[in-house]
Amino acid sequence: MAKSISRFFSDLGLPLRNIRWSWGATAGSTLLLRTWSDEFSRDEGVRRVTVLREPAGYRAGDSYGLDERYRQLEAVWAGGVAAYTIMATVKDPAVRPREIKEYRDDGVFCIDRLEMRPDGKLAAVLGDFVPLREMAAHAQTFRTAAGDGPFPADPAMKTGVSTDAFQLKIPAMRALFEEVCRSNGTLTYTEVMERFGLTFYPLTSALGRLGHDCKREDEPIITAIVVDAKTRRCSDGILKEFGVFDDEGERQKCYAYWGGEPVPAATSSTAVPAASPDPKREPESEPQPEASPANDFEQRASRFAQVEVRTQQAAFRLAVFRACEGRCIVSGCDVPEALEAAHLTGRAWREGQNSAEDGVLLRRDLHTLYDRGLLVIGEDGRVELDVRVRQHYGELQGALTNHPHLSALAESAAK
Known part of the structure; x- marks a missing residue:
């Protein structure tokens, strides 16, 4: 050659x-x-x-x-x-x-x-x-x-993304952004440019068009999910163009609007203003240092259940939390506010697939990688990472997951 x-x-x-x-x-x-x-x-x-x-x-x-x-x-x-x-x-x-x-x-x-x-x-x-x-x-x-x-x-x-005209790529961009919202994820400006073959100025025009479409339909500004790779924040354009001062808060609105789960402020890179107390909710009790393991688990399950989600998702999330013993099956993280119930590949909550066997408990960032195919759980329960994320998550490559339903994982991996 x-x-x-x-x-x-x-x-x-x-x-x-x-x-x-x-x-x-x-x-x-x-x-x-x-x-x-x-x-x-x-x-x-x-x-x-x-x-x-x-x-x-x-x-x-x-x-x-x-x-x-x-x-x-x-x-x-x-x-x-x-x-x-x-x-x-x-x-x-x-x-x-x-x-x-x-x-x-x-x-x-x-x-x-x-x-x-x-x-x-x-x-x-x-x-x-x-x-x-x-x-x-x-x-x-x-x-x-x-x-x-x-x-x-x-x-x-036949998506139309191989055209040179950025206007013809906007429907495909919109579809991708909605998909990312459903997994509570983000994209970087570079990822969008490479995905759709755009240079800086066509990208800016495309994001502006998408944002104005959202504003006209009284929707959250979906371009808030596109962030800088280093700062994880939106460019100043979202403020100048749409008056969005809190881009992290706007992302939360996007996740809720397009079917994702709101991300707890404790796990985000930018704090979100706390919501007003709900007078109907009982005050949370202070954790007890001397609590038994059983009581500690129930307290963590209670904290996990209090994260606001779609009504039809609450039972699924709690069932998965209990089935996975309150820990991320990949990292072992047991902080309830950092965990999410992820549907196995091929399972969908809209189709009523919301039993414990339909999901796994993952740390939020790993949930995003899983939904986007960058983290795969094989038939033997071992983790396979896409080469693009191994630089930051390399310690998890080949790790054996701790999940009580490996047969469900095998079935999902085979689809």
């Missing part, structure tokens, strides 16, 4: 639209896709390589290249194009995003046709290997056959 793969594409007259996120390129009726050698197979003499997995096979950061790949594959499925693939080898299959170790730079494979496999993956059936020096002449006469029936991939993958 004498040169970068982006230079390889460019030298063929097929420049990548973006060298960071593009997985292929098109020029006229010629289309070249990058595929992975570990997704290549040979069955009864037929060579295939995966060109698109199911939506669950991708992570949030893949969306930009994924959207472009969907559009390219639509064209290949329709037939009548000269479609090829270049095969690359990944450095480490377990690390995301994937990095190219090497690629075959002496030629490309013809894509004879696309087909949907029984496992839900879209595969390219490969034909001849074409030496690089012959590719241009070959593309003059070669055409990929049309697929059988309508394009079978999930249209949800």
